[in-house]
Amino acid sequence: MSASQKLHINKDWCKGCGICVEFCPKDVLQLKDGKIDIKAEDKCIQCRQCEILCPDFAIFLGGDEE
Template sequence: MATTSEKELKLNVEWCKGCGICVEFCPRNVLELKSGKINIKNIEACIKCGQCELRCPDYAIYLGGKEDGR
């Protein structure tokens, strides 16, 4: 199992409905809505807290291991 430091932010843009909940809950301003869909605008600021994943009603954003291939 990957530790938090080994995980990376993953997007499934096709599943995103553009509600912006993840953007609002991100404490480091990593995310934005671009053309009505989620976009990572500042990955270097991401602390991998998981708030975006926890709040997304569409499972369009998550912290995944590099080995998961998605």
């Protein structure tokens, strides 16, 4: 896993359940207007908890995308 991997968010799929916000160990995420939002990406330790716990596939740590 390269350090350059970025968090990607797909607000259209987000249903605002807040699971990713709660279980992010570094408090990187927040809900903004009922949708997922990145608050402090520099704190991200790339654990992918948000990605695997999001029921809606609305957040993930970048793969080989542009």
